[in-house]
Amino acid sequence: MNLYENIIKNNxxxxxxxxxxxVMGTVERVTRVTEHERLFVIAPSNKELLNYCPGQFYMVGLPGYGEAPISITSGPGQEKEFEFCIRAVGNVTNALHRLRKGDTVFIRGPFGTGFNLEEMKGKDILFVAGGIGIVPMRSLIKAVLNDTKSYGRLSLIYGSRNPDDILYKEEFEEWKAKGLDMRLTVDKPHPTWKGNVGVVTTLIPKIEVDPARTIGVIIGPPVMYKFVILSFRDKKITDDKIFVSLxxxxxxxxxxxxxxxxxxxxxxxxxxxxxxKDLHSLPEAI
Amino acid sequence: MDNKKYAFITEKDFKGLVTGLIKEYKVFGTIKKDGFPAFAGITSFDELELFQSPTHLSAKEFLFPQRETLLKFNIQNKTHEPVIESGEQVIIGMHSCDIHALTLMDRVFAAGTPDPNYLSRRAKTIIIGTECFPDKFCFCKSVGTMTVEEGFDIFLHKLKKGFLVRTGSVKGEEILSRLTKSRPAAFKEIKEVEALQKVKEGSFITTLDAPAEELPGIYEKSDNSPVWDRIGAICYGCGSCNHVCPTCYCFDIKDEVKANLKEGERVRVWDGCMVEDFAKVAGDHNFRGLRANRLKHRFNRKFRYLTGKFDALFCVGCGRCSRTCLVNINIAEITNELIREHNKK
Known part of the structure; x- marks a missing residue:
């Protein structure tokens, strides 16, 4: 008996x-976050879809337009609804942007592997997000901030093109109150911007890092990874303690x-x- | 060769078998189309012509169609119904390499999350393989696919008179006994097939200069070879190689809406890693924008990447991509060049 007989013919x-x-989902709320991004709160008709980890993604779609891969942005452990922050860049995402409260959306997932929170416990975590990379990062940040006692020092460096593109501004006070050391930077400041100007790597040297107990997490545009990794190496964080989402x-x-x-x-x-460390054998990765 | 496994049928019995199959099933067989061998639907035995060299297009389209419906949706009623388009069918004239390719597709679509669209079609397909002879592009001998032991229902070896028949499944045995008269093969008939195979083995114009099991390792060390830029400079990125390859299974998923704007289908269509926008994401970042990188990816998929996952080379040596390439990029020649570079190091 062979595979052909066993698996193919006999089933x-x-x-x-x-x-x-x-799976069908209902749009519960839509918030315009920036000019290009909207936050959708969606209640899936099958609650099993809510069983996800930070870092995973879903295929979110509309019949007639198709599907797009969208990262989860809400923290884990949701019981009724989850959140997706979607930038309108293509056919599907532009169609999704036309959705209003009460509209229907269709979802498959969750897909992929998420962040291993167990491994991060007891460690300092340095999150570096660029642009829309803050969207999946927020899910992880929320998970960690929900249980700050289990982790060491928590720092976030978040870079945006300009102050208007900064996502989740209204949540920053809460994040800081829970113990997140937050540093923002923009490429193109407005005259009123008082914060840091420049790419995210300009802020990494300012963070105190104990390489023995630090985990680095990087999510951002493709061009960002190489430079942040070099800065992490300067801080002596080893490649087995750095996680990226691609x-x-x-x-x-x-x-x-x-x-x-x-x-x-x-x-x-x-x-x-x-x-x-696992990307060393995948030269196309970054 | 074990003679218990072998039966013999005459030319007339073969005609009876094919005619019987045509009565019961949708039958695809090899015919001559524009002067070249091709698979097509046949409705009588006379249309069928068995060829020694491979068809230009592989038979994958009968199991993994170029376009197939995955879902039917109704926008108004908010429904999605899965669609599995499969029917009983027979494919006659697949060669050893093609059947090997099919068993690789079986592994791909059965692995992880099984794909019912492919698998149900495969379960309802009867494969009748036929013996072949290498042309100048064939190199199956070098990748271990010159002979085949599984994945087919019936396999025919043409003799001077009649056919030697092997059955590879219960279904194959059932069809053989029901639709035709066969008798156990005689010793001299088995000897005749063995002699033909010896001739076949000695007739390859194209061979690879390293054993098959060393190819993944050789490819692993070839990332920085000058070969990629050289062939990248002449490649059109047309995707013909993906199209004709019996183990290229990458696809796109698209929505098609009917004119009433209420109903539509989510369809799967062939896609190819050689096409420019294959790895392009929203915002226009292309992770494999250079043709050299796309070629490297395709060749590595055949000789290395998928080997780790499915424990087999995904190049079956049919030579179709080399035969069809508009700028004569030859997968065997390129592989031999990489082998030479590797041996120099």
């Missing part, structure tokens, strides 16, 4: 559930369509969260 595959059927094109979410592949790794299966 009734018409009863295998199609991985492409989405963006790629996604179509199926189930490790078949090939779009998300980085060398031999399917991002929708083994990513989007990777340990930097």
């Amino acid at each position: 009734n595959h018409t009863e295998t559930p199609s991985p492409y059927v989405p 963006e790629r094109r996604m179509k199926c979410g189930v490790g078949k369509c090939g779009h998300c592949q980085i060398n031999s790794s399917y991002v929708c299966q083994e990513g989007p969260v990777y340990r930097l």
Whole structure:
């Protein structure tokens, strides 16, 4: 007996559930966060979808337009609804931006691997987010801030193009109150901007780092990773203690369509969260 | 060769078998199209022509169609119904490399989250393989796919008179006994096939200069080879190689809406890693914008990346990509060049 006889011929595959059927969700609230991003609070009709980890993503779609991979931005442990922050850049995301309270949206997931919170416990964490990278980072930050006693010092460096593009401003006071050391920077300041100007790496030297007990997390635009990694190396944080989340094109979410592949790794299966050390064998990654 | 496994049928019995299958099933077989061998639907035995060299397009389209519906949706009613388009079908004339390719597709679509669209179609497909002979592009001998032991229902070896028949499944045995008369093969018929295989083995114009098991390691060390930029400079990025490859299975998913704007389908269509926007994300960042990098990716998928996951080379040596390439990029020649570079180091 071979694979052909065993797996293929002796099964009734018409009863295998199609991985492409989405779950319906209802838009509970829409908040305009910046000119390009909106925050959607969505209640899925199947509550199993709420069982996710920070770092995972969903395929969010509308019939007639298709689906787009969207990272989870709410903290874990939700019981009724979850949050997606979506930038309008393509066909699907522009259509999603037209959704209002009460509208229907269709979701598959969660997909991919999330952040390993257990491994971060007892450690200092240095979060570095660039641009829309704060969206998946927020899910992780919320998880950590919910349980600050289990972690050491928590620092966030967040860089934006300009002050108007800064996401989640209204939550910063709460994050700081819970113990997050926050440092913001922008590339193009307004005359009223009093904060730091320049790329995120200009702020890394200012953070006190104990490399023996620090975990670094980087999420940002493709160009950012290399430079932040170099700054982390200056701080002697080793590659086994650095985690990144990588963006790629996604179509199926189930490790078949090939779009998300980085060398031999399917991002929708083994990513989007990777340990930097594991990327040494994947030169296409960063 | 174990003679218990072998049966013999005459030319007339073969005609009876094919005619019987046509009566019961949708049958695809090899025909001559524009002067080249091709798979097509056949409705009579006379249309079928068995070829020694591979078809230009592989038979993957019958199991993994170029376009297939995954879901039917209704925008007004907010419903999504899964669609599995599969029917009983027969494919006649697949060669050893093609059947190997099919078993690789089986592993891909059965692994992890199983894909019911492919698997149900595969379960309902009867594969009748036929013996072949290498042309100047074939190199199956070098990648271990010159002969095949599984993945088919019936395999036919053409003799001077009649066919030697191997069955590879219960279904194959059932069809053979129900639709035709066969008898156990005689010793001299088995000897005839063995002699033909010896000739076949000695007739390869194209071979790889390293054993198959060393190829993943050789590719692993080839990332910085000058080969990629050289072929990247001439490649059109047209994706023909993806198209004709029997183990290229990457796809796109698209929505198609009917004119009433209420109903539509979510469809899966073939995509190819050689096409420019394959790895492009929203905001126009392209993770594989250079053709050299796309070629490196495709070749590595065949000889290295998927080997780690499925424990087999994903190049079956059919030579289709080399045969079809508009600028004559030849996968065997490139691999041999990488082998030479590797040996020099």
